Every structure is written in structure tokens, then in C-alpha cells.
Amino acid sequence: MLSTRSRDARFVVLVWVVSRAWLALCAYAGHRMHPFLAPVRGGYSGVSNWWLNVWTTYDSTYFIEIAQRGYRPLTTAFFPLYPLLLRPFGPDENDIALAGILISNVAFLIALAILLQLGKAELGEHAARRSTLVLAFFPSAIYSMAVYTDALFLMLALLSFLAAREKRWAAAGLIAGLAALTRNAGPVLTAALAVEWVVQRRRVGQSLMSPSVVFVGVPVLVFVAVQLYFSARFGRVTLLAAQASFGRAPSMPWTPIIRDVMDVVRSRHGISLVTLLNVGASCAVFVIAWIYRSRLAARNLMLMCGVMLMQLSYSRTWPPYTISSLRYVLSTPAFADGLALMSVTPRSRVVQLGFAIIGVLTCGTMALLFGMKAFIS
Template identity: 30%
Template sequence: MHIQTSNGNNTMTTQTADSTASIQMSWRTFIDPWWKATLAILPIFLLTRLIFLLLAYFGGVLFFVPNYWPGALTFRSVLYTWHHWDAVRFTTIATQGYPTPEYAAFFPLFPSLAHAFSVLFHRDILESTMFISNLAFLGTLIVLYRFVEVEFDPPTARRAALYLSIFPTALFFFAGYNESLFLFFLLLSFYAMRRAAWFLAGLFGGLALLSRSIGIFLALIFFCEFLRQKWPQLRQDWQERQLLRSLRLLPSLLCILLIPLGLAVFAAGLYVRFHDPLAFLHAQAGWRQGLSFPWVAPFIGIKSLFSIPLYTFANAHIIIELIAIGLFLALLILALFGPERFRRDQWPLLLYGLLALVYITIFPGSPGNGGIPYDPMPSAQRLVLEIFPGFIVLARLGRRSWFHQGYLLLALPMLAFLVLQFITGHWTI
């Protein structure tokens, strides 16, 4: 009996050890590619943050004091050169909540996280928004690299991370804006969808929608990707008249409801605050015209180029907007046709890219003083940052050395220029 008990204990010990080793191996298999992705993008992240810090320091000092001024600025005064436009609105929401209905256009997750960080660590609110923005961008680069590595290849993933980091308007991943937080959850949702992790896809999609209204498109993408993956099984069930067997897919499909749940939570909060659950839509009326066809805003911009003087702020701004929209339209076309086209199973990525591009143009900006259409495509040059399929196409083109070098030579000086424009308050976006 003693020997049998000993053998039994040895068997149980061996089984426990095997189970522990299996769990450790599973975790290692899961963590290793993410750790490698982190190591791959870390130099890009750190170097670009250093560039922004240097520009913030030199621009924040030398552009705001007279030559050879003997005084000294404070860290706070230099930091607050980044406190412009939407950054002001986010810090206001983070400290005061939603003071008026006009602020409802800005979704709550980003300022809520900034508020929590500020209270927990007793930090300045602008510093908190910028910390959340940069931390989320680190996560964005990791997920982007991993996503592109799986869907394409590691060199393309590395270039995609680099090209996104130095795009001329990538300064909004450093400023106190919500772009990086939205893109982080957007990419996580896409990654989970492509891996058929439907609950996580819905959860991350809901968080993306709590960051920006364009996240509502993820519900459509979720449905399309689910149907793409499950269609062979559904077709087989229908052919075999086993319709009840298809009901086993229903719990996974219902995870799609987690995405609009984020919007429902925000709408409920707005009803409590303003008795208007759609205040986030109504708040746009101050600077946007009504819903239009997607070609209306670009047409207004092109018409303005020939109807107002060339050397005006409005014209220069419109040229930047048209270049941004035209560039990403061309990139999405290249993803459909030619040597850089995506695989057939990757069409949901293209669908999102097209929807995001259309979203930029369907609400033209309101005319400025004197009837001049000052901003027909508001924030287009910033919103294209969210069209990540376009950056994948850029990265695929970047395997050609001449294209890679050309992109670096164009993007980096433009990024530096727009940073200095932003911190000196000379560029509205």
C-alpha cells in the first residue's frame, strides 16, 4: 500500500508539473511575439519622443522670448505651448466635466483617463493628457507592428510603425489629443476580429467608440469580418438544412453589441447632464454644415483655390487638406489594384479605410467670415492618421529604397514645421 501511494503521488506530481509547464509554455507563446514587437518599435517611439521634446524645448523658449532676454521661463509655461484648440477642450472636460452642450462633441474616455491620472498622481492636467496620449501611442505602435507582422511581414510592420510616427501631423500623438487612444483600441479590435476573439473585439470596439464617434464603423466591420469567417460554415448548415446548428454562432455574434454599448453609455450621461442624449451630434452644428455627399467638401476646397487669393491662410490650409485626402484616396486605390493590393480576405481593412475617408468629407465645415469657406474639410490632415490601412500601403511601397528615403526627407521636415506652427498658435486644426 505504501508503494502504491508513493507511485500515485509521483504520478500526480508529474501531471501537475506537466500542467504547469504547459501553462508556462502557453503564456510564453502568447507573450513572446508581443515582447518582440515592443522591442522592434521601442527605438522608433523613443527617438520620435526625443524629437518632440527638443522641438518643444527650443520652440517653446526661443519663439516666446526676445533675443538675449535675461529672464527664464518655467517648465509649465513651455509645456502650455501645447495647450491649443482641442487640447483646451479635453483639459476642460477632464477638470470640469461637460460644462456646456458644445463640449459634447468630444467623447469621454480620453479626458476621463486624464482626470484619473491627474488625481492619482497629483499631476498637472495638461501633463496628464499628454502622458495618456503618449502612453496610448506606445501601445498603438506595438499593436500596429504585431497586426501588420501577422497580416503581411515584419519589415512592412517596422516601416508602418515608422511612417505613422513621423507623418507630418503625428504631433497629435504627442499633444493632449485623443487620436492615439482611439487608434490603440481600434487596432486591438481589428486584431481580435482577425483572430476570431469576438468578445475582445467587441470590448475594444466599444472603448474605441468611447474615444471617438468614428468608432461606430467598427460595428459594421465586426459584422463583415464575422460573416467572412463564418460564411463557409453557415452555407454548409443551410445546404444540410441544419439551421439550428448555426445558432451556436449567435453568442459570438452578439458580442457586436458591446460596440454601440459605448455610445449608449455616453448618450445616457448626456441625457442626465443636458437632457439631450444626442448632444454629441447637435454640438457639431456650430462649426459643421449638415450631412453632404463626400465630394462636396473637396469640391468647395478646389473651387476656393481659384476664387480667393492664392497667398491667403485659407488657401494654404485647403491645399494641405486636399493633399491629405488625395494621398489617402490614392493609397486605398493602390490597396485595391496593382502590386500592393491587399489579399482578398483582407477586404474589411479596406472597407474601414474607405469609410474613414468618407467620414472626413461628409460634414463640410461652416463658411467663415465674409462667406469664405475657411475650412471645408475640418481637421482632415489630422483625421487621416486614423486610416491605418493607408500606412500599411505606404509601408509596402517603402520596400523600394527611393520611396523610403523620399518619405523620410519629406515627412520629417514637415513634421518639425507643423510642430512649431502648432506650439506658436499659428495653425488651426
């Protein structure tokens, strides 16, 4: 008879393999529809190897460039850990791309395993398994296979949260620091760890002051250190300036949502699946946070809401204004957990099956568009 750990491992590997196969099938189908190495408006035509090309689009070009040649002012919008991991495989772009694909897929496998482990402890086995499926077949899951940071960030954030839950605060802070080297979410990660710290200490009636609390601040210190490095090298604080180069500007968090909703209502730019999914994800974050505020871990809610507020507060200046929201929630475990809890609410198996089919088809459609070099999130 298989042990619980063995059953969980088999489940995670099966979900990972099936989801990778489905995403790859749809992405390559889209890839065949797009002329190989044809110019992409506002994007990147990809590396020269046909099989690897599909996984290198848009932001991938900057990770590959940083790995090959280092930073320039424009690329300071991207944090250094992922390009540093790719650098030893250079300078050939195809070797770098292959390394990035392997890193992303292995990181996502580990992330699924940790998500299941944390979910079983906090939500129960049924909801935890459903959450694993939701994440693996999420509409933006295609980015977890590509030369993007999403899977690496998710893995590191989950590893940090697992360590924090087990009260290994030094490990939690240091791993969260690595996550902060991957993306600009250092302040949000510190806030999430701080919430977990307060919850744990109050649960057992302990003082909030302890030497271990210093590790909570590691992610924000890493964020500041990266900005100081860029400032020293390029003579200015570059994060916001670099984001502006990608068509982003400060906004009130609700402004991009309202703009996209009004565009959809008026059909000003046509009703786009990409717009609907991104604005839907933007709104769903706060709906999930409110409905399941007592069910989901406070640290997960803090990460999810914090990441989304950052995204919406520095939004794109042309439609879809909420673009990237769908991709960012892929890296926040609370979103998958919340959708999993919603999906188990209907008692009818027919309704649950319907939700599952719609989810898998949406996931496949977005992978198809990704393969066609469409900017989906």
C-alpha cells in the same frame, strides 16, 4: 541572439523614442516663437506650465474642462473616456495636462507595437516595419503626444482588431466599445468588426449566425448610449448641435474637397501647406482603398473610409474645408499601411530615401506650427 519578439520590441521602442524626440524638438522650437500664454485666435493659450503648455492647444481645453468640471452642452462634441481618465489627476490643470501627455504617449507606443504585429501577419515584415515608421513620423503625429484622443483611440482600435483577428470576439467588442467611448466612431467600428466577422466566417465556410456576433454591435450601442445620456441631461440630442458650434455643417463628402481644390487652384486664400496636406489626405484615403483593396485588411479599409466619410460629410464651413482630415487618418491603420506599401514600390533607394526625408521634414514642420499654436488639423 535576440528572439524575433525582442527585435520587434527594440525596433518599436527605438522608433517611438526617436520620433518623440524629433517632434518635441520641433514643437518646442515653435513654442519659443510664440509669446507664452498670449491669446490664440479661436483657440486656447494652454496651461500655465511652460513645458506642458505646448501640448495643450485648441481641443485640449475641452478635455481639461470636462475632467475638471464635467460636461456642458458645447462640450458634448467630445466623448467621455479620455476626460474620465484625466479626472483623477485634477483639479489642477497642469496635473491633468501631464496625465494626458503620458496617456497619449504610452498609448501610441502600444499602438506602434500592435501595428507592427498585425502588419507582419498581413503585409510581411518589411512593409510592417515601414508602416510603423510612417505612422511614427506622420505629418499629424504631433497629436499623438498632446492632450488629444488620437493615440488612445488608435491603440484601442488596434487592440480590438487584434482580438478580432484572433477570434476573441468578446474582447474585440468590449475594447471597441471603449474606443467608441473615446470618439464618435462607434458606428464605423461596428461596421469594421462586422466586415471582419463576415470575412472570417466565409473563409472557413461557417454560418454568419453565432452567439458571438452580438459583440460586433457593442461600439454602436455605446455610441447610442452616450447620445441618450447627453440627451437626457441636456434635453436634446446634442452631437450635431455641438459640432455646429465648432463651425461644422452637413455636406456631401466631395464638397469640401472640391472647395479646397478650387481655392488652391485660384490661390484665393494663398497656397497653404495645411490645406494641401488635409485635402491630400482626404483624397489619398480613397486612392489607397482602391489600389490596395486586395492587400489591406477589409476591417482596416472600412475604418479608414468610414472615418473619412464622417469627417467629409460634416465638414467645416470656412477654409480649409477639409481641416482635420490629416489628423483623423492618423488613427486609421490602413492609411499608414497603404503609404508603406507605396513607399516600397520604387526600387531605387535614392527615391525611397527622398520620400523618407520629405516625410520627416513635413512631420517636423507641422510640429513646429503646432508649437506656434497654429491650427493645423
